[in-house]
Amino acid sequence: MLTIIDKYLLKRYIATFVVMLVLFIPIGIVIDVAEKINKILASDVPFKAVAIYYLDFTVYFANLLFPIFLFLSVIWFTSKLANNTEIIAILSSGISFTRFLRPYLIGATLVSVFALIMGFFLVPKASKGFNDFRYTYLKNNAEIKETSNVFRQIGDDEFIYVSNFQSTAKIAYNFVLEKFDKEKLVYKITAGRLKYNEKDSTYTMYNYNKRTVGEFNDIIETQVKKDTVFNFDLEDLTPVIYIAETLTLPELNKFIDKEQARGNGNINTYLVVLYKKYSLPVTAFILTLIAVSVSSMKRRGGMGVNLAIGIVLAFVYVFFDKIFATLAEKSSIPPLVAVWLPNVVFGILALYLLRNAKR
Incomplete structure (x- = not known):
């Protein structure tokens, strides 16, 4: 008392x-x-x-x-x-x-x-x-927050890379997605620009190119613009400190578990x-x-x-x-x-x- x-x-x-x-x-x-x-x-x-x-x-x-x-x-x-x-x-x-x-x-x-x-x-x-x-x-434009040279493993056999990502505009440049079967490349997707659409949680790829590796011949698909859905989150491309500071405790624990499973070096x-x-x-x-x-x-x-x-x-x-x-x-x-x-x-x-x- x-x-x-x-x-x-x-x-x-x-x-x-x-x-x-x-x-x-x-x-x-x-x-x-x-x-x-x-x-x-x-x-x-x-x-x-x-x-x-x-x-x-x-x-x-x-x-x-x-x-x-x-x-x-x-x-x-x-x-x-x-x-x-x-x-x-x-x-x-x-x-x-x-x-x-x-x-x-x-x-x-x-x-x-x-x-x-x-x-x-x-x-x-x-x-x-x-x-x-x-x-x-x-x-200003020269100071916009960007993440440079982002490389992420988003699954057991899938990897993504972007040269630059602007978190505010939600746009990635020089996007690459590679799919492997063990150590063999299955297909590779590239796009000059990747934009996230918040309304329907889809992605729009510009200058889209997909190369599927065949046994004898490769199949190449190209489009000027293509809408699609990916199994990675936008947070996979955001700045490290920026995202960590903006997650509540349950979200941060879940995020850390996911990044540890991916073997993230950061x-x-x-x-x-x-x-x-x-x-x-x-x-x-x-x-x-x-x-x-x-x-x-x-x-x-x-x-x-x-x-x-x-x-x-x-x-x-x-x-x-x-x-x-x-x-x-x-x-x-x-x-x-x-x-x-x-x-x-x-x-x-x-x-x-x-x-x-x-x-």
């Missing part, structure tokens, strides 16, 4: 975190508007599309930086408690430092559960809207995104413990010293997190190890700082 002190600290924990989000998210929006306003006006973007974009931007931005906001908010209000000698009064009443941490851990649990749900279901949709808007309205990139969905909420506990340990002591420099220490630690954490995520994608380091290693290192640091704070 929560005591009056628990409720007081928990209220300060949640309120300060919310205030931090409310203060910094509008700043992020203002900076983004200042950067993109000329392109938005030049592209004559509808107001509704802009409003939806900044709603998605808010969710995307808050999820991306919520550990830093939480960390700084805990340092802020805990430093104020220390400077007002409230922590000394609480501990002098007979409450142990471990017991003092309980409302902080309850607050971290609430924030973690909320972040977990957001990361599983809401953030992917916001990420899709955020990226779609940017590449639909804000990129599978580590998908796994990094998946593991981050689980590791990010755990970060709330680690950073909360570090923040309390750093700021619970009254220092000569006051709150400014605590904030300076907190900002340095926060940037070190972000640096390690980004470095190991990149290593997992580009090297042989297992994604699970790379994603969780920063949390393990900073978890050990949190326990060390907590031990010193108790003294």
Whole structure:
């Protein structure tokens, strides 16, 4: 059962975190508007599309930086408690430092559960809207998001290749599909351009050519334009990071299983995104413990010293997190190890700082 002190600290924990989000998210929006306003006006973007974009931007931005906001908010209000000698009064009443941490851990649990749900279901949709808007309205022709030299195995004996794929226009260039029987080529389909039709989920091939390998003679079929249905999904041609960030948890698990079965060489990139969905909420506990340990002591420099220490630690954490995520994608380091290693290192640091704070 929560005591009056628990409720007081928990209220300060949640309120300060919310205030931090409310203060910094509008700043992020203002900076983004200042950067993109000329392109938005030049592209004559509808107001509704802009409003939806900044709603998605808010969710995307808050999820991306919520550990830093939480960390700084805990340092802020805990430093104020220390400077007002409230922590000394609480501990002098007979409450142990471990017991003092309980409302902080309850607050971290609430924030973690909320972040977990957001990361599983809401953030992917916001990420899709955020990226779609940017590449639909804000990129010029030279900057349109493309995937180059895409090669995919779409079945046990079927392979596709495109030289370029534009995700916003849903058009692929220099399309090739090869069908094999064991190691023998059965037929090969080529098209100068392949366009996906959203209305009926069909594909239109331009400059279509199909060569069926015969025992003595090959059969060649050509058409200027041909509509057809394929057994591969459009997501097979989309950018790796782009698609991983826009899938909900069930969709991402299903997608990873499919790509593993195909032997996709970029599978580590998908796994990094998946593991981050689980590791990010755990970060709330680690950073909360570090923040309390750093700021619970009254220092000569006051709150400014605590904030300076907190900002340095926060940037070190972000640096390690980004470095190991990149290593997992580009090297042989297992994604699970790379994603969780920063949390393990900073978890050990949190326990060390907590031990010193108790003294």
